[in-house]
Every structure is written in structure tokens, then in C-alpha cells.
Amino acid sequence: MRVWYVYMDEFDFLVIGSGSGLDVANVAANQGQSVAVVEKGPLGGTCLNRGCIPSKLLLYHADVLETIERADEFHIDADVNDVAFDEIVRDVNEEVEADAESIRRGLRSSSAHELFEGEGRFVDERTVEISGGEDDGTRLRADTVLIAAGTRPSVPDIDGLEETNYLTSTQALQLESQPDHLIIVGGGYIAAELGHFFGTFGTDVTIIGRRPNLLPEADEEVAAAFTDRYADRFTVHTGHAATAVSETNGTVTVEAQPYEYGPNGGILEDEAPVTVSGDELLIAAGRVPNTDTLNVGATGVETDARGFIETDEYLRTTADGVWALGDIVGEYLLKHSANHEARAAVRNIFGDELQPVDYSAMPFAVFASPEVAGVGALEQDLRAAGREYATNTYRYENTARGDAMHAEGFVKVLVDLEGEILGCHIIGPEASSLVQEVVVAMTAGSGTVQDIRDAVHIHPALPEVVQRAFSGRFTRGDDDDHHHR
Numbered sequence: 182m183r184v185w186y187v188y189m190d191e192f193d194f195l196v197i198g199s200g201s202g203l204d205v206a207n208v209a210a211n212q213g214q215s216v217a218v219v220e221k222g223p224l225g226g227t228c229l230n231r232g233c234i235p236s237k238l239l240l241y242h243a244d245v246l247e248t249i250e251r252a253d254e255f256h257i258d259a260d261v262n263d264v265a266f267d268e269i270v271r272d273v274n275e276e277v278e279a280d281a282e283s284i285r286r287g288l289r290s291s292s293a294h295e296l297f298e299g300e301g302r303f304v305d306e307r308t309v310e311i312s313g314g315e316d317d318g319t320r321l322r323a324d325t326v327l328i329a330a331g332t333r334p335s336v337p338d339i340d341g342l343e344e345t346n347y348l349t350s351t352q353a354l355q356l357e358s359q360p361d362h363l364i365i366v367g368g369g370y371i372a373a374e375l376g377h378f379f380g381t382f383g384t385d386v387t388i389i390g391r392r393p394n395l396l397p398e399a400d401e402e403v404a405a406a407f408t409d410r411y412a413d414r415f416t417v418h419t420g421h422a423a424t425a426v427s428e429t430n431g432t433v434t435v436e437a438q439p440y441e442y443g444p445n446g447g448i449l450e451d452e453a454p455v456t457v458s459g460d461e462l463l464i465a466a467g468r469v470p471n472t473d474t475l476n477v478g479a480t481g482v483e484t485d486a487r488g489f490i491e492t493d494e495y496l497r498t499t500a501d502g503v504w505a506l507g508d509i510v511g512e513y514l515l516k517h518s519a520n521h522e523a524r525a526a527v528r529n530i531f532g533d534e535l536q537p538v539d540y541s542a543m544p545f546a547v548f549a550s551p552e553v554a555g556v557g558a559l560e561q562d563l564r565a566a567g568r569e570y571a572t573n574t575y576r577y578e579n580t581a582r583g584d585a586m587h588a589e590g591f592v593k594v595l596v597d598l599e600g601e602i603l604g605c606h607i608i609g610p611e612a613s614s615l616v617q618e619v620v621v622a623m624t625a626g627s628g629t630v631q632d633i634r635d636a637v638h639i640h641p642a643l644p645e646v647v648q649r650a651f652s653g654r655f656t657r658g659d660d661d662d663h664h665h666r
Contacts (some may be wrong), residue, residue, distance in 0.1 A: 195323035197665035200226020201519035202329025210293035219301040224284035243381035332468035362459030371465040398604035477637035494537035542623035546613035554612035557604030575650035
């Protein structure tokens with residue numbers, strides 16, 4: 182009888198994914214543990230290679246161009262003679278590739294890490310087999326396993342999509358030839374940011390989204406204001422679902438049917454569809470977790486109905502010795518959330534006492550034009566929960582700096598009736614920076630309006646718009662005038 186033996190590498194710590202999970206692996210290595218890193222793609226994870234870093238580098242170019250084009254508002258005559266679109270995209274992607282390669286070289290030269298470049302699939306709870314690359318077939322086993330394998334673009338079931346050339350956010354960030362007319366299916370932050378990037382450089386943009394507003398995960402008033410601004414810039418079909426696509430001689434045609442969003446909603450068959458044609462189609466319909474490629478069914482790791490890994494408040498999965506963090510756990514699909522979770526994982530894996538992850542003041546930002554940011558509760562959620570609250574809004578243009586900038590937008594504050602900050606939502610210039618003092622107040626201060634009111638704000642700097650939003654007259658959330666203003 183012939184007996185086959187499978188070669189097995191044994192480690193103290195194994196991480197699948199080289200984004201924020203690598204921060205935890207580095208702590209394990211610094212503590213003298215043997216560490217395995219499994220990564221099928223470029224090193225650095227989604228943020229560096231396919232997400233925040235390339236997108237924000239590209240978007241800043243759009244912001245510069247937009248600033249120049251607005252110069253006439255300030256009685257400055259400025260012309261843009263040329264835009265080297267291909268060079269912009271190429272430079273950004275070369276910078277990203279260099280950063281990823283730097284991480285790779287660092288791991289390859291480290292005596293404390295061993296890098297396995299291929300797709301990891303579980304064989305049992307803490308055994309992973311590598312598929313593809315030089316390490317194909319290698320099995321790794323570790324005392325502690327961290328799953329930080331992220332997500333990928335979701336591709337919806339649209340008739341004809343499989344036979345049509347389309348972009349996801351990954352390809353759109355690398356597109357060196359500028360489209361004449363870009364059709365975007367999806368109304369979230371990816372659609373908003375990439376619409377801003379391509380649209381600012383002269384592409385005609387059409388956005389098709391199912392929800393009544395773009396940015397449906399934002400505060401309802403912010404989302405409505407953002408949708409109005411985008412409707413001025415682009416062609417926007419909210420309340421529509423893409424139902425069919427086709428391609429003929431390089432022209433992509435999308436048919437979108439009116440759609441009623443809600444538990445009893447759906448496609449409105451009796452209403453006339455909208456038909457749009459362009460030369461590029463971007464599918465920006467959210468993201469799905471990579472759990473299906475990991476074969477987590479071979480483990481005791483449970484997933485929810487959408488495929489995200491279930492963890493407890495300490496980031497432990499349902500399998501002994503297996504932890505998870507980042508986009509794949511589905512709490513907040515944000516790099517700063519993954520970094521926050523990595524710090525919690527370090528405390529809980531290597532510390533003496535377990536501490537739950539605190540998500541209570543997790544901010545978000547959309548780097549579009551206008552910029553959007555927020556932290557804490559949404560008004561629609563407070564109202565749905567029947568919670569008592571009060572709110573106040575202050576506009577940028579009513580501050581000296583906002584007026585000087587010809588800025589449009591507002592800061593909206595939500596508090597309970599004792600003055601505790603429940604949420605803050607901003608639409609306008611530098612929203613991602615302005616929200617930060619509210620995050621600090623909610624996490625490191627008393628968490629009340631007094632934190633913002635009592636702090637000295639530089640006059641006439643832009644943060645005065647936040648100070649005044651917190652210092653004005655608040656209106657009860659159940660006030661009819663407020664709901665219909």
C-alpha cells in the first residue's frame with residue numbers, strides 16, 4: 182500500500198491578506214513568533230492597490246483642475262491648455278506598484294516572515310493550502326490564524342452583462358484612455374468618486390442608481406443635497422435599476438427600469454424604461470467578501486447571509502484560534518476601520534485581557550465634489566427607532582472663510598436631549614477634515630456639544646462652521662417644521 186505524505190509548514194501565526202492584517206503579523210514577528218503571510222495579489226491589500234490610495238491620488242488631480250476652472254468666480258482669468266490624462270493615471274499606478282513592491286521586498290528579506298504568493302484555501306480550521314504561484318500545493322498550519330482577505334467588486338445579475346465589456350473600480354483606476362461617455366451602474370461612494378474624477382476631466386457621465394438618492398448610506402439631507410448637486414453636473418437616474426446591457430461596435434447600451442426601493446418594492450414593470458448609450462460601462466454596485474475563495478466551509482468559521490465572516494466583539498471567529506478583521510468581517514468597509522480593528526486584534530491576540538472593538542464613532546468620507554463626511558447616527562435611523570433627539574444645521578457660506586471660498590454646503594448636528602453628540606454630517610469643502618474634531622470629541626472628550634462649543638476655534642478658519650453648528654439653536658427631531666423645512 183502506498184502512503185502519500187503532504188508537506189506541511191508549521192508556524193506560530195498565519196495571516197491571509199497583506200493589508201491591515203499585516204500590522205498584526207508584524208507584532209507577532211516582533212514578539213519572536215514564526216509568521217506566514219499569504220497573499221494572492223500585489224502586497225498592501227485593497228486600499229493600496231485597488232482602493233483608497235490610487236483613487237485619492239487620482240481625485241486630487243481632479244480637485245486641482247476643478248479649482249482652476251472655478252478661477253473666474255474670483256475674477257482670475259486662467260486657462261487649462263492641456264491635460265495629460267494618460268500620464269496622470271500612469272504616474273499614480275506606477276507609484277502604487279512601487280509601494281506594493283517595496284512591501285514585497287521587505288517581507289522577502291525579513292527573517293521573521295515567510296511570504297507565500299498564491300491563493301490560500303482552508304483545508305481545516307488552521308491549515309491553509311496555497312493554490313497557484315511558486316508555492317502551489319504547499320500546506321501551512323499555524324497556532325493562530327488571522328483572516329484579513331478583504332472584498333472584491335460585486336457584479337450584479339444584469340441581462341447581457343456577461344457578454345459585454347465593462348469596468349469595475351479596479352480597472353477604472355487603471356484606465357489610461359479617457360472615455361467620451363461613461364455609464365455608471367451604482368449610486369454609492371465609488372460611483373460618486375469615479376464620476377467626479379472622469380467628469381471633471383471632460384467625460385460625459387451618466388449614473389444609474391436604485392435608491393431615491395445617491396450616497397444612500399449617508400444622512401438623508403446630505404444625500405439629497407449631494408444628489409441635487411450631481412444632477413447639475415451629470416445625468417443622474419436615481420430610482421432606476423439596470424435590467425439589461427448590450428454592446429455593439431464599441432457602444433454599450435444600458436436599459437434601466439424605474440425602481441421602488443423598500444421591503445415591498447422592486448422593478449416597476451408598467452413604467453417606461455430609460456435607455457443610455459456610452460463607450461464605457463462601470464459597474465459600481467458594492468463589494469462582496471472573498472470568503473467563497475477561501476473555502477471557509479472546511480473550518481468552523483461561520484459567515485452571515487451575505488458571506489461576511491461572523492466575529493464576536495473581540496474579532497474572534499467561531500473557529501478556535503481563528504480571528505478576522507477588515508472588510509471581510511463587514512462592519513465598515515473602510516481602511517481606517519480595518520486599521521482600528523488591527524489595533525484591537527493586537528491587544529486581544531497578544532494581550533492579557535480581551536477588549537471589545539469600539540465602533541461608536543467610526544467616521545466616513547466621500548472624496549467627491551462636493552465632499553461628504555459623517556460620524557455617528559443618521560437622522561433617519563434615529564427617527565425609525567423612535568429616539569428623542571434634536572438637530573441643528575449651519576451653512577458654510579454664513580462663515581467668513583466659507584464666504585471667501587464661495588463654498589456651498591452645511592454641517593448638520595444630531596444630539597440627544599441632554600446634549601450628548603449622536604452624529605454629525607457634513608457636505609462641503611474639506612468635510613473629511615472638519616468632521617475629525619467631532620470624532621475626537623466623541624471618543625476622547627465628554628462626547629457632548631460642550632466639547633465643541635468650549636474649544637477655541639481660530640477665526641476666521643473653516644472649522645468655525647462646525648463650531649456654529651454646535652452652538653446654534655437646536656430643533657427637536659419630532660418637530661413638524663423640522664421635517665418639512
